[in-house]
Amino acid sequence: MYPGTHAVSTPDKPAVIMGGTGETLSFRDLEEGSARLANHLHAAGLRRGDVVALVADNVARVYEVYWAAQRSGLYVTAVNHHLSAPEAAYIVRDCGAKALLVSAGVAGLAAAVEDHVDVPVRLAFGGAIPGASSYTDYDEALAGVSADPPADQPRGADMLYSSGTTGRPKGIKPTLPDRQIDEPGDTYQALFGPMYGFDTETVYLSPAPLYHAAPLRFTATVQAxxxxxxxxxxxxxxxxxxxxxxxxxxxxxxxxxxxxxMLKLPAEVRARYDVSSLRVAIHAAAPCPVEVKQAMIDWWGPVLHEYYAATEANGITFIDSAQWQERPGSVGRAGLGTIRICGDDGTVLGPGEIGTVYFERDARPFEYHNDPGRTEAAQHPGHESWTTTGDLGYVDADGFLFLTDRKAFMIISGGVNIYPQEVEDALALHPKVLDVAVIGVPDEEMGEAVKAVVQTPDTVSDGPELERELIDFVRGRIAHYKAPASVDFTDFLPRTPTGKLVKRELRDRYV
Structure with missing residues (x-):
């Protein structure tokens, strides 16, 4: 299905409600708006396999652009609007965009990108882009365009870029489906719909930026x-x-x-709101400390569902609250693909042995756009259809996956592997810790030493006493050799808006 199906049966039902403004986009609005844009892009010469780049904040019109691409056989590349102009321009150029659509909410970035890209179709919605002359007003451009569905509606796809937490963003390009928009076969609908009970009665809250894979794909699935x-x-x-x-x-x-x-809100604030309507609270994108997850289950009940996946969509695991409470820390069993844990030489490891996490599929499900070297590096040395995104972990005897960290972040101190995630988890709920990252720093004797970089709440004074308190806190929870040798304090930790630590930037301060 796609939203046009529901524009016929429930045209006035909201497809989108903006949380702050209350602005509503009905299924009729979404159907007609996306059809107009699809017809406009086709008239401008875009054809199956071309790319539409989107630079926008969280606004309802994002979905018109998304579904116009999806019903035109186009790729849509949503660009992180928190990037610098050179970084955003790199993505627009690298994806080969034939159309660039921008929101007035990110006018500064849109204007700065203008002179650094060569894109024939440029539209701006939500207002003018001061200082930019090449963008045509979206509403004016589409005013006379038909809202009738195009005669041919091949299914498109997204081509999103990794967050770049370990290097330059990589474009992840799937193969376009060989079917029409209204024909069955969508993986997300088939997999996540039954898994989480998405249907016409679903009301889905999305608190994250829509340029990120999970918010964009999940909200689109709910609309479909x-x-x-x-x-x-x-x-x-x-x-x-x-x-x-x-x-x-x-x-x-x-x-x-x-x-x-949310857990650090005062107890009286948390108690003020009725959250009993929640049937499913999904979480993903970053490891969740055991204490944090247990505290959420204690508060919201056994409605938490976790999945482990990546923008590459090379495999997925699932776990519900009951399963997790039996195996705290697990991210579940495979729901798409077969998990293979492998050593550095590619050897498949047994239960409990830590190695690189691969997913086996019938065929390689993605490639990195314009980067065959990275595509090859993501493959198992002996199996092209086994792919990894660089995470480390192990499976237990029942096939439940436990992640330890990313391979790029592992600390080797005195020849012993230390996984920063474990130390971060130990510190996450300390009342004097607002945010924390753990990295390895050069050490003459040990090779690397464990360092915690901590952001404290405004009301907390940092210094040597707090450093000692935090180190002792960790030593009371995990093995002493894993505890930080030192703690630095900072006013800011580099995170993407989707919650991922950009450790590359943090390590650059020390290494």
Whole structure:
């Protein structure tokens, strides 16, 4: 299915509600708007396999652009609007965009990118882009365009870029499906619809940026299945709770840093809001500390569902609250692909042995755009259809996967492997820790030493006493050799808006 199906049966039902403004886009609006844009892009010469780049904040019109591409056989590349102009321009150029659509909400970035890209079709919505002359007003351009569905509607796809936490962003290009938009076969609908119970009664809260893979794909899946999506312009912990109560939200998706922010609200604030409508609270994108997840289950009940996946969509694992409480820390069993844990030489390892996490599929499900070297590096040395995104972990005897860290972040101190995630998890809920990252820094004797970099709340004074307190806190929870040898304090840790630590930037300060 796709939203046009529901534009016929429930045309006035909201497909999108903006959490802050209350702006609503009905299924009729979404169908007609996406059809107009699809017809406009076709008239401008875009054909199956071409790319539409989108630079926008969280606004309802994002979905018109998304579904116009999906019903035209086009790729849509949503660009992180927090990037610098050179970084954003690199993505627009690298993806080979034939059309660039921008939102007035990110006018500064849109204007700065203008002179660095060569894109024939440029549209701006939500207002003018001061200082830029090449963008045509979206509403004016589409004013006389037919809202009738195109005669041919081949299914498109997204081509998104990795967050670049370990290097330059990589374009992840799937093969276009060989079917029409209204024909069955969508993996997300078939997999996640039954898994989480998405249907026409779903009210789904999305608190994260829509340029990221999970928010974009999951909200689109909910719309395709006839549910309503409530989109937060930006995450705020108390507003999120208020929106759950106001819209009787049934489903939602989060990253662990959002859980931490909500858990650190005063108890009386948390108790103020009714969250009993929640049937499923999904979380993913980053490892969730055991104590954080247990605290959320204690608060919201056994509605938490975790999955492990990547923008590459090379494999997925699933775990619900009951399974997780039997195996705290696991991210579940495979729901797409077969998990293979392999050593550095490619040898398949047994239960409990830590190695690189690969997913085996019938064929390689993606390639990195314009980067055959990275595509090859993501493959198992002996099996082209086994691919990895660089995570380390192990499986237990029942096939449940436990992640230890990313291979690029592992610390080797005195010849012993130390996984920063374990130390970060130990510190995450300390009352004097707002945010934390753990890295390895050069050490003459040990090769690398463990360093914690901590952001404290404004009300907390840092210094040597707090450093000692935090080190002792970790030593009381995990093996002493894993504890930080030192703690630095900072006003800011580099995270993407989706909650991932950009450790590359942090390590550059020390290494």
């Amino acid at each position: 299945l006839g549910g309503t999506v409530v989109v937060m312009e930006r995450f705020d912990p108390e507003q999120a709770l208020a929106l759950i109560e106001r819209h009787r939200v049934t489903h939602s998706q989060w990253v662990p840093t959002m859980f931490v922010r």
